[in-house]
Amino acid sequence: MTDITQLHRELVNRVLDSDAQAPRELRRAAFDNAGLDEPVRTLIDKVARRSYRVTDEDAAAARAAGLSEDQIFEIMVCGAVGAADRQYESALAALAEATGGR
Amino acid sequence: MRLDVLDRGHPLPTKALFGVIRVMSRQPVVDAVKLAFYRKDFYGAGDLTHEAMRGPSAWSVGDRELMAASVAQANQCPFCIAAHSATSGLWYDDDAKVAATLADLDTAPIEESLRATLRMLGKLSREQSIDADDIRTVLDAGVTPAQIEDALAVCLAFNITARLANAFDFTVVGAAAMTAGAKHLLKRGYR
Numbered sequence: 185m186t187d188i189t190q191l192h193r194e195l196v197n198r199v200l201d202s203d204a205q206a207p208r209e210l211r212r213a214a215f216d217n218a219g220l221d222e223p224v225r226t227l228i229d230k231v232a233r234r235s236y237r238v239t240d241e242d243a244a245a246a247r248a249a250g251l252s253e254d255q256i257f258e259i260m261v262c263g264a265v266g267a268a269d270r271q272y273e274s275a276l277a278a279l280a281e282a283t284g285g286r
Numbered sequence: 287m288r289l290d291v292l293d294r295g296h297p298l299p300t301k302a303l304f305g306v307i308r309v310m311s312r313q314p315v316v317d318a319v320k321l322a323f324y325r326k327d328f329y330g331a332g333d334l335t336h337e338a339m340r341g342p343s344a345w346s347v348g349d350r351e352l353m354a355a356s357v358a359q360a361n362q363c364p365f366c367i368a369a370h371s372a373t374s375g376l377w378y379d380d381d382a383k384v385a386a387t388l389a390d391l392d393t394a395p396i397e398e399s400l401r402a403t404l405r406m407l408g409k410l411s412r413e414q415s416i417d418a419d420d421i422r423t424v425l426d427a428g429v430t431p432a433q434i435e436d437a438l439a440v441c442l443a444f445n446i447t448a449r450l451a452n453a454f455d456f457t458v459v460g461a462a463a464m465t466a467g468a469k470h471l472l473k474r475g476y477r
Binding site: 185186187188191192195198199202204230231232233235236238240243253254256257258260261263264265267268269270271272274275276278279281282283 | 288289290291292295324325327328329330331333334337338341342343344361362363410411414415416417418419420421422425431432433434435436438439441442443445446448449450452453454455
């Protein structure tokens with residue numbers, strides 16, 4: 185079978201803890217989709233829960249709030265990785281429960 | 287592409303590589319490639335996606351590409367639906383099977399194990415979580431726990447990718463470019 189355990193851990197560590205342009209606290213909040221202020225809150229909530237609704241205006245609002253394009257890039261990646269990570273962990277927990285941890 | 291840095295922010299060697307790709311493939315560089323090559327030290331999910339899609343698994347490459355297309359559909363992501371439908375169809379040499387699966391999973395001409403797995407991945411992608419009963423349904427269809435883990439790895443990769451493709455507004459290119467991309471993904475994978 186495939187084994188993404190290490191690659192998955194490395195991806196999460198990179199987006200949250202590497203030296204990047206958005207502050208770590210902001211990246212963590214985007215990853216968790218929690219504790220964000222507008223307009224970033226709307227942008228990241230859309231990335232996490234209905235990405236097809238993200239608009240040019242959402243990105244423009246984040247720019248107008250003082251974020252650089254690279255910072256916006258980083259928090260959008262964090263929002264996507266965090267949401268997918270929660271889905272994945274939910275499913276792995278369900279699998280462990282269904283198989284009795286075998 | 288919604289962010290200019292993803293279109294034009296690459297360093298010169300990467301821009302030169304894009305030029306080579308344009309000349310060799312006679313197609314535009316698709317937005318997925320621009321994202322994959324942008325700040326790999328930050329995002330760089332290619333290795334994870336490659337392992338999920340091309341690593342050793344009881345699922346065929348075609349099955350996993352179909353899972354990717356199905357997860358993309360649950361995320362309402364036109365770019366990823368087109369790209370991975372094309373890749374799955376090319377692997378199976380059966381575009382109709384892929385189209386039928388995305389049109390109506392209940393009646394699609396696929397094995398029950400794959401059908402149950404796709405149903406589970408769709409629910410996880412749409413509703414954000416699943417429970418042990420959802421997993422038991424898949425096990426009852428003859429899918430092994432290892433196969434479920436492999437399918438969940440594909441689902442993780444494409445729940446990230448499809449979100450980003452939507453969020454960054456990837457352009458859906460024409461059929462010729464999608465076919466060229468599908469051939470590349472079958473030959474080289476995602477790294």
